[in-house]
Amino acid sequence: xxxxxxxxxxxxxxxxxxxxxxxxxxxxxxxxxxxxxxxxxxxxxxxxxxxxxxxxxxxxxxxxxxxxxxxxxxxxxxxxxxxxxxxxxxxxxxxxxxxxxxxxxxxxxxxxxxxxxxxxxxxxxxxxxxxxxxxxxxxxxxxxxxxxxxxxxxxxxxxxxxxxxxxxxxxxxxxxxxxxxxxxxxxxxxxxxxxxxxxxxxxxxxxxxxxxxxxxxxxxxxxxxxxxxxxxxxxxxxxxxxxxxxxxxxxxxxxxxxxxxxxxxxxxxxxxxxxxxxxxxxxxxxxxxxxxxxxxxxxxxxx
Amino acid sequence: xxxxxxxxxxxxxxxxxxxxxxxxxxxxxxxxxxxxxxxxxxxxxxxxxxxxxxxxxxxxxxxxxxxxxxxxxxxxxxxxxxxxxxxxxxxxxxxxxxxxxxxxxxxxxxxxxxxxxxxxxxxxxxxxxxxxxxxxxxxxxxxxxxxxxxxxxxxxxxxxxxxxxxxxxxxxxxxxxxxxxxxxxxxxxxxxxxxxxxxxxxxxxxxxxxxxxxxxxxxxxxxxxxxxxxxxxxxxxxxxxxxxxxxxxxxxxxxxxxxxxxxxxxxxxxxxxxxxxxxxxxxxxxxxxxxxxxxxxxxxxxxxxxxxxxxxxxxxxxxxxxxxxxxxxxxxxxxxxx
Numbered sequence: 160x161x162x163x164x165x166x167x168x169x170x171x172x173x174x175x176x177x178x179x180x181x182x183x184x185x186x187x188x189x190x191x192x193x194x195x196x197x198x199x200x201x202x203x204x205x206x207x208x209x210x211x212x213x214x215x216x217x218x219x220x221x222x223x224x225x226x227x228x229x230x231x232x233x234x235x236x237x238x239x240x241x242x243x244x245x246x247x248x249x250x251x252x253x254x255x256x257x258x259x260x261x262x263x264x265x266x267x268x269x270x271x272x273x274x275x276x277x278x279x280x281x282x283x284x285x286x287x288x289x290x291x292x293x294x295x296x297x298x299x300x301x302x303x304x305x306x307x308x309x310x311x312x313x314x315x316x317x318x319x320x321x322x323x324x325x326x327x328x329x330x331x332x333x334x335x336x337x338x339x340x341x342x343x344x345x346x347x348x349x350x351x352x353x354x355x356x357x358x359x360x361x362x363x364x365x366x367x368x369x370x371x372x373x374x375x376x377x378x379x380x381x382x383x384x385x386x387x388x389x390x391x392x393x394x395x396x397x398x399x400x401x402x403x404x405x406x407x408x409x410x411x412x413x414x415x416x417x418x419x420x421x422x423x424x425x426x427x428x429x430x431x432x433x434x435x436x437x438x439x440x441x442x443x444x445x446x447x448x449x450x451x452x453x454x455x456x457x458x459x460x461x462x
Numbered sequence: 463x464x465x466x467x468x469x470x471x472x473x474x475x476x477x478x479x480x481x482x483x484x485x486x487x488x489x490x491x492x493x494x495x496x497x498x499x500x501x502x503x504x505x506x507x508x509x510x511x512x513x514x515x516x517x518x519x520x521x522x523x524x525x526x527x528x529x530x531x532x533x534x535x536x537x538x539x540x541x542x543x544x545x546x547x548x549x550x551x552x553x554x555x556x557x558x559x560x561x562x563x564x565x566x567x568x569x570x571x572x573x574x575x576x577x578x579x580x581x582x583x584x585x586x587x588x589x590x591x592x593x594x595x596x597x598x599x600x601x602x603x604x605x606x607x608x609x610x611x612x613x614x615x616x617x618x619x620x621x622x623x624x625x626x627x628x629x630x631x632x633x634x635x636x637x638x639x640x641x642x643x644x645x646x647x648x649x650x651x652x653x654x655x656x657x658x659x660x661x662x663x664x665x666x667x668x669x670x671x672x673x674x675x676x677x678x679x680x681x682x683x684x685x686x687x688x689x690x691x692x693x694x695x696x697x698x699x700x701x702x703x704x705x706x707x708x709x710x711x712x713x714x715x716x717x718x719x720x721x722x723x724x725x726x727x728x729x730x731x732x733x734x735x736x737x738x739x740x741x742x743x744x745x746x747x748x749x750x751x752x753x754x755x756x757x758x759x760x761x762x763x764x765x766x767x768x769x770x771x772x773x774x775x776x777x778x779x780x781x782x783x784x785x786x787x788x789x790x791x792x793x794x795x796x797x798x799x800x
Binding site for chain 2: 285288293296297300301304305306308309310314315386392393394397398399400412416421422424426428430433436437439440443
């Protein structure tokens with residue numbers, strides 16, 4: 160069972176060293192993994208948006224093409240067609256941006272909420288910290304996919320944004336625990352003490368002194384949450400709990416499996432979204448590794 | 463030992479909070495659906511096309527849950543019922559109880575997942591340790607890293623679909639679905655055992671391959687960290703043989719977080735592998751949850767979720783209580799568990 164926990168967390172690597180924001184981009188742009196991953200991601204998104212715009216809605220309708228065409232058929236049927244004669248390529252143009260949207264929204268919700276609660280809990284401590292720590296531990300020890308399953312099953316028909324929000328609401332516990340731990344160590348450092356002595360308020364310190372330190376880590380966590388959300392989306396969709404009125408990569412696989420793509424040997428129907436999903440994961444993972452190496456220079460070079 | 467007692471009390475509070483919050487969520491969330499629960503239940507029964515006397519079932523539910531009573535009263539009744547280990551009746555396969563359904567499914571999930579988790583943990587840790595120790599010196603070993611990365615990145619159910627296609631359709635050496643051939647009796651004969659193993663092969667392979675990647679990567683990164691420690695340099699300076707430094711100094715020290723990881727994953731196996739079991743039609747707890755979703759059998763979904771939460775939380779509790787005893791470096795207090 161692959162749990163998406165950043166590996167270096169387990170190794171007990173200390174809080175990230177400072178990286179000036181100016182040089183951060185330069186470091187990232189010289190990191191081949193980051194550039195390759197982000198490049199692939201953006202190109203894929205652009206191709207889908209432009210392709211989807213040019214193709215229009217017609218290839219998505221059933222009966223637009225002869226059914227069960229294989230790969231290499233002319234025009235929009237180049238990636239094959241479904242049993243209903245829909246273009247797999249046209250579905251892909253819809254599915255990839257939708258899956259990315261789920262990842263984006265869920266990652267924004269999870270990371271922002273997590274960072275906020277972690278900072279609050281770690282810096283101000285006290286009773287709030289006590290309650291938040293219990294809540295964090297509760298959420299971490301509960302398999303979140305299961306509760307997402309319960310919620311999605313009850314909502315009956317979800318849409319892409321609703322699904323993204325449901326997934327995002329279960330994604331804050333891990334970042335808030337990690338942020339909290341880092342804040343606990345950061346606030347003992349001299350620069351925070353100096354900021355306190357020079358009369359900055361708690362929020363000014365959190366916002367101006369602590370957050371910049373945490374940004375590279377939060378970036379890496381954001382990408383991690385992005386991956387986890389796409390994973391959760393496809394899992395829920397394959398279980399039949401996805402946005403059935405819309406196309407996502409998971410939903411494509413669901414329809415393919417439901418209509419017997421495996422039994423009818425229509426491999427392109429399920430293999431195309433599966434390959435795209437793997438490509439997307441690898442690209443995001445490379446972005447994640449790039450950001451990790453930025454926030455944790457010890458990882459650099461050892462490859 | 464004062465600090466340990468405080469730690470113990472704190473972990474017990476977290477355990478209790480986990481269970482209470484989960485029971486509350488599992489109780490209230492279905493009732494937040496618009497429309498009354500009873501109406502929703504009978505509408506669902508009609509949807510599902512269950513032909514038996516649904517009026518009797520609705521009445522049964524009415525009396526069981528006291529749905530005419532105020533919500534809070536219902537909640538406490540539910541808590542009382544749960545605490546007696548009674549998870550209620552299944553809707554889809556009434557009058558079977560939720561407990562019985564779970565009891566039938568649990569052995570399949572446990573059997574499949576205990577074996578696969580341990581196999582992949584052992585192989586992943588050892589190979590990851592060796593590769594991490596060799597570092598850049600061995601090019602062929604380093605080639606394993608991107609392979610493990612790909613395996614770790616692929617969602618396990620995606621691998622399941624690919625394996626199903628390759629080894630059950632294209633080259634049909636393994637059965638497509640189920641845990642044993644249809645019509646065979648569950649008995650202790652060699653034929654049945656072979657049948658079960660053949661059916662378990664593909665789900666097992668997909669789980670092993672993916673989690674192998676994870677254990678490999680985490681062990682490798684742990685060993686890389688340990689390699690830089692002073693005690694390794696010290697052991698090298700003493701002139702100890704390299705295998706001994708690796709196994710007795712590096713590997714052993716890196717193993718502790720891996721053991722925690724193993725315990726955590728073992729805590730989760732009660733839930734089965736939700737999507738994998740669904741794809742292979744493997745009759746474990748994951749598949750039970752899936753089929754309950756299909757039939758909107760909320761009591762089963764709720765019961766299974768509660769069972770999983772309690773077992774995961776119990777394992778976490780045990781780890782938290784044992785860990786400081788095993789590793790004295792763990793500190794207590796506010797900064798201790800970070």
